[in-house]
Amino acid sequence: MTYDGPENADQARLLRLLRDDGPRSRVELGDAAGLTRARLVAELDRLIALRLVETAGPAASRGGRRSSLLRIAGGVRFAGITIGPREIDVAITDGELSVLARHREPVDVRLGPEPTIARTLELLGKIRANLGLGRLTGVGVGLPAPVAFREGAPISPPALPGWHGYGVRDAVAAELGCPVLVDNDANAMALGEQHAGTGRAFDDFLYVKLGTAIGCGLVLGGTLHRGATSGAGGIAHLRLDEEGPTCACGETGCLEAYSSDEALVREALAAVDAGRSAALAVGLAETGALTVADVGRAAVVGDAAAQALVREAARRLGRVLVGLVNFVNPGIVIIGGAPVGLGPTMLAEIRSVVYRRSPPLATGSLPIVLSDLGDTAGVVGAARLVSDGVYAAP
Numbered sequence: 001m002t003y004d005g006p007e008n009a010d011q012a013r014l015l016r017l018l019r020d021d022g023p024r025s026r027v028e029l030g031d032a033a034g035l036t037r038a039r040l041v042a043e044l045d046r047l048i049a050l051r052l053v054e055t056a057g058p059a060a061s062r063g064g065r066r067s068s069l070l071r072i073a074g075g076v077r078f079a080g081i082t083i084g085p086r087e088i089d090v091a092i093t094d095g096e097l098s099v100l101a102r103h104r105e106p107v108d109v110r111l112g113p114e115p116t117i118a119r120t121l122e123l124l125g126k127i128r129a130n131l132g133l134g135r136l137t138g139v140g141v142g143l144p145a146p147v148a149f150r151e152g153a154p155i156s157p158p159a160l161p162g163w164h165g166y167g168v169r170d171a172v173a174a175e176l177g178c179p180v181l182v183d184n185d186a187n188a189m190a191l192g193e194q195h196a197g198t199g200r201a202f203d204d205f206l207y208v209k210l211g212t213a214i215g216c217g218l219v220l221g222g223t224l225h226r227g228a229t230s231g232a233g234g235i236a237h238l239r240l241d242e243e244g245p246t247c248a249c250g251e252t253g254c255l256e257a258y259s260s261d262e263a264l265v266r267e268a269l270a271a272v273d274a275g276r277s278a279a280l281a282v283g284l285a286e287t288g289a290l291t292v293a294d295v296g297r298a299a300v301v302g303d304a305a306a307q308a309l310v311r312e313a314a315r316r317l318g319r320v321l322v323g324l325v326n327f328v329n330p331g332i333v334i335i336g337g338a339p340v341g342l343g344p345t346m347l348a349e350i351r352s353v354v355y356r357r358s359p360p361l362a363t364g365s366l367p368i369v370l371s372d373l374g375d376t377a378g379v380v381g382a383a384r385l386v387s388d389g390v391y392a393a394p
């Protein structure tokens, strides 16, 4: 396979600087990369010859000779993809990971990996055709599942029944003929936050992803931490109570069985059954079913039962976070994927639990915030994932 990547570690560092900080003058690049003038010129010449970097017009003059800006070449194009549990989300980015085009559509991942991936590639093909794109530089994929990173395959994923061990990376790479990397979606979103969100300002942070499949990405010392078998951050099935509700994984009392979207809907139905919520009962009567969006609407209009069940779900997550925050000592905790309308309520409850139950050293100045990237964190992070792979020393 041809490989559009750097030839050595200095070139890799220059590419990452241009990806993360945008166009730079030669002087700025040399300072940031810590390279001598001669080495810098030689490596940039190679990167330009490899069509990875190009000149981008004149830099602001510092007096004397005007120098030109350098940037990632216009031909560099990444795809960032997230699949499931309910939606395929496909984006094409430039070399600085700005989204150029994006398409989302509903998906039923229970049909299995082959039709889902075939449809994903079809969408990607349409976007590429619209943009007139040839070959992609790399493709990153986020899945709502534990992913064996080296193999690029989901492992026993409750949210993706029938996908266990399926080689997603190899299937996509065989079709596209470019580097492909696959990771857990919370990891991808953490990388998105690191690139373009609040996480940009922090070397150590936790990104907690709510939704159907709960997950946590850990960035430690500026690097995503996957652990020995790429299982780090798997908080979904930490058991909070042996007598608790049944979880999608088959066990009982997992965090996900208390705090996922499905758990909120289950509790909402119980509230209707018990006659505790007029707003939720109306929602159920209208459509014959309740969704997490109904729970959000009921909570926003002040329905006490809806608010109570949302706070309880957040409290459970807060208790898990107390342990994580004390163990990892992050600079910030970023929470994404909260159902529409519920973010502020959940955040308030999570903060209250974490601040009340943690010693001041770990949480004295710890911000806990909602993601400001929203739903672009996944695709930007998936693009970042594969760009980290492409912009690595061989």
Ligand SMILES: [Zn+2]
Binding pocket: 236, 237, 247, 248, 249, 250, 251, 252, 254, 255, 256, 257
């Ligand atoms: Zn579980």
